[in-house]
Amino acid sequence: MVYDENSISSKRSVNNHERGRKMNVEKTFAGTHNSAAYNLTYDCDSLADACKLKYASNSCNEQYETCKNNRTASCDIQANVFKNWNPTFFQWTGDLFNSICKTSDILCVAWRTVCKGSGNACELLRDACKKDFSNRVLECLWENNQGYPIKQQLEDVGNGSVVSCHGERLRRALGTNLDSIFLDIKKFMEDNPNEILNIAFGDYDGLNGTFVANYIQDKLEYYFVNGSGYSLMLQEKRGWPKLNKMIEINQRIVIWFGRLYYWLWLNNTRKDWVHSINTHFTVSYTYTAGDLTAQQLNESFNGWSNNSQNVIADDLKNYGYIRWQTIDVT
Incomplete structure (x- = not known):
């Protein structure tokens, strides 16, 4: 069983009688994090409903009224932006836009039309979400126990196991x-x-x-x-x-x-x-760490073997016994 910091979930105190004396004993229970987080689906309905709420008719009407009330100031801002981004000889078109903008609420009407139409797009979003939302995203962000149901979790906690x-x-x-x-x-x-x-x-x-x-x-x-x-x-x-x-x-x-x-x-x-x-154990990685080819590995192994008497003498001097040599290379 692999344990992490979330594995110890709770403690409780119980009464225990030993030799007629009451003792307070702590019991530790193993636990998991987000135990039921598997076989999930993304909540597409909430996403679509939030989208529709944002673009509801009353919301679009409110934005239309705000646009009308602030039209004059908004027209000035847009006209100045237009002038700053264009050469001097072309700035008269900015003044023309400003005068038209201030005498008509056509831009606000256009925005209200687009806003109300966006509500229909929310239904398209709902359908697309339910059809195409990636399982890979679910497994990455939400499914902490994907393919590992409660029954298996309980059996593992009860029995305990170790895997490679x-x-x-x-x-x-x-x-x-x-x-x-x-x-x-x-x-x-x-x-x-x-x-x-x-x-x-x-x-x-x-x-x-x-x-x-x-x-x-x-x-x-x-x-x-x-x-x-x-x-x-x-x-x-x-x-x-x-x-x-x-x-x-x-x-x-x-x-x-x-x-x-x-x-x-x-x-x-x-x-x-x-x-x-x-x-009692030493690995060849200590003298083959820099080797990348078969020729380099052979040279390292042969060099070590040819030096075996010195290696044995060094082990006996430093450890009092000869250590096991193993091949363990990159």
Whole structure:
């Protein structure tokens, strides 16, 4: 389950009796923002009604009267604007316009006609809105839970789930659930008894790190620890076994946690087959970040491999053990 700042919606106090003593206990309830904001349609009727109100007959008549009462001043303003925008020899036409304007309310009549006619356009607006209003606009601006009905929201809040993702918050994209991923991995490991696999959970998005970390760990245990307690995942030992030894003892999956490792450690719930990325793990991105072509990548990898003895010596000096090297390039 992905949590955000709006997930904690309310608290209430309840009475609890323990050893004959009344205690005040706070219960926190999970919630969602705009829970029923799906299967929406734009309110085209309100839009059209507001349009008609603006161009109602009485409104058009009021604007006509205002035009008549202010006609003289309005004619002067329009004539001056006309003069300022035209050469001197052509300004006499501005004076002609002013004199005609002041002796007739034809411009005000014309505006009233246009105004009343606009009321008919409001009905056209209503029809066009209902027919052509884009679903993409709805999903962007209003449908916070598009394709995610109340029933599904309640089931998720009740059960809790974690899915794969890339990015965070507004830049986040969600993937599939862990069950389907772990089932594929389990089938592959069963079909390929000599394969060794590293799985790294580098990051997570949401507030409840304890929930996410324990959820992933429980799922791993469900799929890769058998009924007798034997783990397909490599348990923590003093020093890392060689690959052939991992195959021999059939502990061929190495589990790494990034930021999530902290939550297992904080709550003292970490299994001995969960290892810390920060302390035992290094990625090739540190020396391939600037590579853009296959040739550049090959040169970087070969250069690193040729320098492996120095790398090992450096790890032993700074960490006391040799870190895992992984390929992770742009």
